[in-house]
Amino acid sequence: MTDTVDDVELPYKEEAASQQEKIEALQERLEVLEGQNEEMRDKLLDANAENNKYQQKLERLTHENKKLKQSPLFVATVQELTDDGVVIKQHGNNQEALTEVTDEMREDLDPDDRVAVNNSLSVVKKLEKETDVRARVMQVEHSPDVTYADIGGLDEQMNEVRETVEMPLKNPGMFTEVGIQPPSGVLLHGPPGTGKTMLAKAVANQTDATFIKMAGSELVHKFIGEGAKLVRDLFEVARENEPAVIFIDEIDAIASKRTDSKTSGDAEVQRTMMQLLSEMDGFDERGEIRIIAATNRFDMLDPAILRPGRFDRLIEVPKPGPEGRELIFEIHTRDMNVADDVDFAALAELTDGASGADVKAVCTEAGMFAIREDRTEITMADFRSAWEKTSQVEETDAADSIAFA
Numbered sequence: 001m002t003d004t005v006d007d008v009e010l011p012y013k014e015e016a017a018s019q020q021e022k023i024e025a026l027q028e029r030l031e032v033l034e035g036q037n038e039e040m041r042d043k044l045l046d047a048n049a050e051n052n053k054y055q056q057k058l059e060r061l062t063h064e065n066k067k068l069k070q071s072p073l074f075v076a077t078v079q080e081l082t083d084d085g086v087v088i089k090q091h092g093n094n095q096e097a098l099t100e101v102t103d104e105m106r107e108d109l110d111p112d113d114r115v116a117v118n119n120s121l122s123v124v125k126k127l128e129k130e131t132d133v134r135a136r137v138m139q140v141e142h143s144p145d146v147t148y149a150d151i152g153g154l155d156e157q158m159n160e161v162r163e164t165v166e167m168p169l170k171n172p173g174m175f176t177e178v179g180i181q182p183p184s185g186v187l188l189h190g191p192p193g194t195g196k197t198m199l200a201k202a203v204a205n206q207t208d209a210t211f212i213k214m215a216g217s218e219l220v221h222k223f224i225g226e227g228a229k230l231v232r233d234l235f236e237v238a239r240e241n242e243p244a245v246i247f248i249d250e251i252d253a254i255a256s257k258r259t260d261s262k263t264s265g266d267a268e269v270q271r272t273m274m275q276l277l278s279e280m281d282g283f284d285e286r287g288e289i290r291i292i293a294a295t296n297r298f299d300m301l302d303p304a305i306l307r308p309g310r311f312d313r314l315i316e317v318p319k320p321g322p323e324g325r326e327l328i329f330e331i332h333t334r335d336m337n338v339a340d341d342v343d344f345a346a347l348a349e350l351t352d353g354a355s356g357a358d359v360k361a362v363c364t365e366a367g368m369f370a371i372r373e374d375r376t377e378i379t380m381a382d383f384r385s386a387w388e389k390t391s392q393v394e395e396t397d398a399a400d401s402i403a404f405a
Contacts, residue, residue, distance in 0.1 A: 023209050026178040048279050057204050073116040073124055077110050088117065097121045107164030146201035151329050152194055152356070153324020157315050161186055161199055165290045169209050183312035185280065185291035187251070188297035190317035193357025199317070200247045203292065210241035219272050227254070227272035235279045235289065243288035255299045273302065281309040322348045329358050332363040339379045347383055354387075362386045365379040 003066050028343055080087040085100045086109065101109065101123045109115070114127040166181030168175060175182045188196040204211040212234065219227045238244035280291060293311065295301065306314065320328060326348035333342075351359060365386035370378045 004014050006239065009398060024350055030197075036056055057297060058083040063119045065306075068085060071119050073118055074121075075127065076113060076115055076117050076121075076123075078111055078113045081106065081109065086123065088115065090117070090121070090124070099123060144201040144205055147205055148202045150331055151195055151198050151202060152327035153320035154199065154317060157188070157317055158199065158202075159189075161203060161292070162315055163230045165203050165245060166207055168290065169207060169245075169288070184286060184289075184309070185293070185312040186313045186315055187306070188294045188315050188317050191319055191355060192296045193355035194317045194319055195356045196206065196296075196317050197249060198356075200249070200292050200294065202249070203245060209288075209290075210238065210244040211247065212238055212244060213249070215256070216248055216250045219276075220252045220269055227268060228275035231272060231275045231279060235286075238289045243290075243293060247288045248291065248293040250295060251305075252295045252297040252300045255302055256297075257302045273305070277310065280305075284325055319353065322352075324356075325351055325354060325359055328359045329363065332360050333354065333378075336363065336367060337377050339377045341380045342378070342383065343380065346380075349386065351387055354391075358390065361390050365390055 003396075014054060056061070066227065074090055076084055076088040076090045079089050079096060082098070086106070087096060087098055089096050099117070099121050105123060105126070108126060109123075116124045116127055118124055124216050151158060164183040165184040188199060200213070204213070214234065219230055234246065237247055254276065255268055256269075256273075258270055258273075280286065291311070298314075326344045329344045329347050332345075347362075351362060354362070362383060363386075366378050366382040369382040369385055370376070
C-alpha cells in the first residue's frame with residue numbers, strides 16, 4: 001500500500017505481451033489500486049473523526065480552564081432600587097454598595113432578589129430564589145409502607161388525626177359549607193413507643209399531599225440565624241408543593257419553654273422557635289399546609305406553640321390497654337409462624353404497662369428464642385420468656401437512670 005504510481009511494476013514484459021494481455025493486466029492492477037485507495041479513504045475518515053473528537057475535547061478543556069481562571073462572583077442581595085442605581089448588600093461581610101445596572105436587568109430586579117456581583121461589585125446576573133438544599137431533601141419521595149391497619153389500640157387518635165389532616169385535603173368543600181376553617185395542626189404527645197411516629201407514617205402513606213419530614217434537632221444549628229433560615233426554607237418548599245403536610249418529630253428540641261438564659265446556644269434555639277411560631281400562625285397565610293408534630297415531653301413545650309391557631313388539636317397517645325395490646329400482638333405476628341397454643345389475650349394481660357414498641361420487641365425476641373432452638377414455630381413459652389427478658393432490660397435501664405440522677 002506504500003507504492004506510488006511510478007513505483008508500480010508492470011505485470012507483463014513490455015516486448016512479449018500482446019495488446020490484449022496488456023489491457024487485462026492493467027485492469028487487474030487498476031482494481032487492486034482502487035481497493036487500496038478505498039481502504040486508505042476509510043482510514044482517512046476514521047482519522048478525521050478521531051481528530052474531531054480530540055478537537056472537541058481540547059475546546060472543552062480550554063473552556064473549563066478559562067472559567068477556572070476567571071475571578072469568582074460574589075452573592076449579594078438587592079436592598080433598594082434608586083434613580084442612581086441599585087443598592088446591594090454583599091453576603092458574608094454585610095457591606096452595602098451602590099452599583100449601576102443595565103436598563104434591561106433593572107426591569108427584572110426587585111428588592112430582596114439574590115444577584116451575583118464581580119470584584120467591582122457590578123451586577124452580573126440575577127440568581128434563582130434561594131432555598132436551602134437541606135429543606136428540599138426532607139421531602140418524602142416514596143411513601144412509607146405503614147398503613148392505618150398496622151396501628152393497634154389508637155382508633156380514637158387515628159380518627160382525630162385523619163379529621164385534622166386528611167379530611168381538609170380530600171374534602172375541603174365540607175368545611176366551606178359549614179363555614180369554619182379546618183384545623184391547621186395536630187400535636188401528638190405521650191410516652192415513648194406508643195405509635196406517634198407510626199401515625200405520621202400512615203398519614204404519609206394515605207395522603208396524596210407532599211409529605212415533608214424532619215426532626216426538631218435538625219433545626220438546631222451553631223451559627224446565628226441558620227436555624228431560622230432553615231425553618232423559612234422548609235415552609236417555602238411546602239408552599240411550592242401545596243397541598244403539603246409537615247411532620248416535626250421531637251419538637252421539644254426547638255419548642256421548649258423560653259427562659260432567661262443568656263447563653264448563645266439557648267438564644268439561637270429561641271430564635272428558631274420564634275421563626276417556627278411565625279410560620280405556623282403569623283402575618284402571612286399558611287395556605288394548604290398541615291402540620292403534625294410529636295413529642296414525649298409535653299411538659300417542656302412553650303405555651304405559645306400550644307395555642308389554637310398553631311396546634312388546634314393536642315392528642316394524647318397513651319400506652320395501650322389490654323385490648324390494644326392484644327390487637328398489636330396480632331398485627332406484629334401476622335407474618336410469624338405462631339403455634340396454636342399462643343393466646344394473645346393472655347399475652348396482653350401478661351404485658352401490663354407495655355407500649356406498642358415493647359410489644360413489637362417481645363414478638364421479635366420470641367422469634368429469636370425459636371431460632372436459637374432450631375425451631376420454625378413460635379410457642380407461648382417463647383413469648384413468656386421474651387417478655388421476662390425485655391421487661392428485665394427495662395427495669396435495669398430505669399434503675400440506672402435513677403442512680404445517675
